Amino acid sequence: MSSARRRFLQLAGAVMAAPALLHRAVAQGYPVRAVRVIVPFAPGGITDVLARLIAEKWSENLGKQFYVENVTGGSGNIGMGQAAKAAPDGYTILVHSSTFSAGQALYKSLPYDTLHDFASIIPLGLQPTVLVAAPSKGWKSVSDLVAAAKAHPGTLTFASAGIGSASHLAAERLRFSAGFNALHVPYRGPNEALSDVITGRVDFYFLPIAPALPLINDGKLVALAVSTATRNPTLPNVPTTAEAGLKDAAYAFWTGVFAPAATPKPIVNRIYEETRKALDVQSVKDRLAKVGVEPMPMSMAEFDAYFRADVASTVKLAHDAGIPQTD
Numbered sequence: 001m002s003s004a005r006r007r008f009l010q011l012a013g014a015v016m017a018a019p020a021l022l023h024r025a026v027a028q029g030y031p032v033r034a035v036r037v038i039v040p041f042a043p044g045g046i047t048d049v050l051a052r053l054i055a056e057k058w059s060e061n062l063g064k065q066f067y068v069e070n071v072t073g074g075s076g077n078i079g080m081g082q083a084a085k086a087a088p089d090g091y092t093i094l095v096h097s098s099t100f101s102a103g104q105a106l107y108k109s110l111p112y113d114t115l116h117d118f119a120s121i122i123p124l125g126l127q128p129t130v131l132v133a134a135p136s137k138g139w140k141s142v143s144d145l146v147a148a149a150k151a152h153p154g155t156l157t158f159a160s161a162g163i164g165s166a167s168h169l170a171a172e173r174l175r176f177s178a179g180f181n182a183l184h185v186p187y188r189g190p191n192e193a194l195s196d197v198i199t200g201r202v203d204f205y206f207l208p209i210a211p212a213l214p215l216i217n218d219g220k221l222v223a224l225a226v227s228t229a230t231r232n233p234t235l236p237n238v239p240t241t242a243e244a245g246l247k248d249a250a251y252a253f254w255t256g257v258f259a260p261a262a263t264p265k266p267i268v269n270r271i272y273e274e275t276r277k278a279l280d281v282q283s284v285k286d287r288l289a290k291v292g293v294e295p296m297p298m299s300m301a302e303f304d305a306y307f308r309a310d311v312a313s314t315v316k317l318a319h320d321a322g323i324p325q326t327d
Contacts (some may be wrong), residue, residue, distance in 0.1 A: 040079025056280035081111030105318035210292030
C-alpha cells in the first residue's frame with residue numbers, strides 16, 4: 001500500500017471517528033450548566049416527590065444544579081409540550097408517570113407525539129395500589145366483591161381521583177378481568193374519594209398503599225387485593241389480583257425519566273447511569289420505601305419497551321371501557 005493511500009485511509013478514519021469522540025467528550029463534560037427538570041404536575045404529588053429526590057442526587061453527583069420546575073395545566077400536557085419542544089441537548093429532562101401512557105387514550109390531540117418525541121431513559125419506581133372497601137360492605141375478598149357485582153349488575157360504584165387517573169384505570173382493569181359492570185364516580189382528588197369510600201357511599205376504590213395503610217390497620221378500610229404482580233411487604237397477607245383469580249387485572253403506577261428524543265445518546269446514557277447509581281444508595285431506597293414506592297430495575301431498552309406496551313395497553317383499555325376522549 002502506498003504511503004499516500006495509507007495517509008488517506010488514516011484521515012478518513014479520523015473523520016469518521018470524530019463525531020463519536022465529540023459525543024463522548026460532551027458526555028464526559030456534561031453538565032456544564034444548570035439542568036431544568038420538568039414535572040407536568042403541581043408540587044406535592046408522588047411524581048414531584050420522586051423528581052426532587054433524584055434531582056438532589058444528580059446535583060450532588062454531577063456538580064451542577066438540577067432544578068425541578070412544575071409546569072402545570074392542561075392535565076400535564078402543557079409541561080409535556082414544553083419538554084417535547086426543548087433543545088435536545090441534555091439540559092431539559094422530563095419526569096413523568098404512567099399518566100403519560102394515558103394521554104394518548106384520553107385526548108384527541110396532543111402538543112407532542114407520545115411515541116416519537118421522547119427518549120425513555122429509566123424508571124424511578126412504581127407505586128402499588130390496593131383495592132379497598134368499607135367494612136360495612138361485609139366483603140373479605142375480591143371474590144366477595146365480584147359476587148356482589150354480578151348478583152346486582154350495574155349497581156356497584158367505584159371511586160377514582162379523576163378520569164384517566166391510576167385509580168380509574170386500575171378499577172377498569174379489575175372489572176374487565178372479572179367480567180362485571182360498575183358505575184364510575186370520579187372525584188376532583190383522592191381525599192374526596194376516600195371519604196365516600198370509608199362511609200360506604202361508594203363501593204370500592206384503588207388507592208396508593210402508603211396513605212391506605214393506617215386506615216387499613218385502624219379497621220376503617222378492608223384491603224381486598226394489591227394491584228401489582230407481587231405481594232407488598234407492608235400487606236403480606238393481602239393477595240395480588242392475580243392470586244385472587246384475575247390474571248389480567250394488574251395495574252402499575254410508575255414514574256420515570258425521559259428526555260427530548262434527539263438528545264445525544266452519550267448524554268442519555270450518562271443520565272441513565274447516574275440515576276441507576278442514585279437509586280442504589282441506601283438513603284434513597286429508604287426514602288422511596290417511606291413514600292410507598294417499590295424498585296423497578298430495568299435497562300433503558302427494557303423501559304422503552306415497557307413504556308410502549310403500556311401506552312398500547314392503556315389505549316385499548318380506554319377504548320374498551322368507553323372512556324371518552326376530550327379536545
